[in-house]
Amino acid sequence: MELRKIIQALRERVPAFGERVSGAAEFRPLPEVGKLSLPCAYVIPLHDETGEQKSQTDYWQECTDGFSVVVALDNRAGELGLESVDDAVHIVRRWLWRALLGWSPAENYTFGIEYRGGVLLDMNRAILYYKFDFQATFEIGPEDTWHQQELGSLPWLETVHIDVDLIDPGAGPDGHPEFQADIHLSPPEST
Structure with a gap:
């Protein structure tokens, strides 16, 4: 999946990030990593899984592209106007859903983007890192093969x-x- 399209969509569709959306081949929540102002998001590749070959005479296989959106939130109470950072995670999830779910980043994706789940990555007194996982499925056909x-x-x-x-x-x-x-x-x- 071309993650630059996801990054651009989040920059345009989630105004709260203030265009603070970046890509990263490997996300590491460390002070040495260049950070954007909060709240911000990093789009990273997640997985590439295929199903079984469906044709005996040609090439036909489903492929699922996955990616994650790692969101960095200010963990200090009240920074987003909320009493709890738990509320912030749910609100950010809703922003991401409205920006991505059902959208097809390319015409060959059959069902558009789907949500897979989320997990807390790291937290300290200042920043909370939460990862939201998404996927989209497309078909690999004969036109994609060496044959x-x-x-x-x-x-x-x-x-x-x-x-x-x-x-x-x-x-x-x-x-x-x-x-x-x-x-x-x-x-x-x-x-």
Whole structure:
């Protein structure tokens, strides 16, 4: 999944972050990591899982892309106008749901983004880090495979030659074709 689209969507759709949404290949809640002002969010890759191959003659497989939104909240009471940081987590979750659920970041995603759950990552007296997990599913088809690329590089099949060897009842084919045919194929017209 192209996480830059998720980052951009959160910047546009969650005004409370004040565009303080960033990407991170690996999130670490450490003081050395460059932090954005609070509240803020980091979008990180989560998983890439596939189902079984569904076709015996072609390529057809479902793939689920996952990502997390790690939110850093001010853990001091009253900073968001709330008495409890628990309320803030639920409010932020609602913001994320309204910004992401059901949205398809690309046309090949079949059902749009779904929510998987959340978990507390870390907390100190100043900052609370909470991770919200999301996923979206798409299908891997023949156009995504090397086999399709290989087939596309083959020359056009121009002629099919057919030999027909009739079966003699009780004896089978004799190895001498009684009929022959050549079928000439025209390439499809390019559009």
